[in-house]
Amino acid sequence: MANTPTTTMRLDPELKDQAMRILEPLGLNMTGAVTIFLKAVVRENGLPFEVKNKEN
Structure with missing residues (x-):
């Protein structure tokens, strides 16, 4: 994958571990x-x- 950009994400640490x-x-x-x-x-x-929508 030439020229593949690096992307940064902010994730909840517990959610990341579970995933x-x-x-x-x-x-x-x-x-x-x-x-x-x-x-x-x-x-x-x-x-x-x-x-x-949670309301419906």
Whole structure:
């Protein structure tokens, strides 16, 4: 991946740890998971899941 930019994210440490415990057995690191998510955003032209208002 030539010319791949570095991106910094601020995450809650506990959320990151919980996610990594799930991702590691799947053979994924945070970069892989974020890449999958962003490719899904592009493919779906929006979030790859439904977003609902809690009030409805």
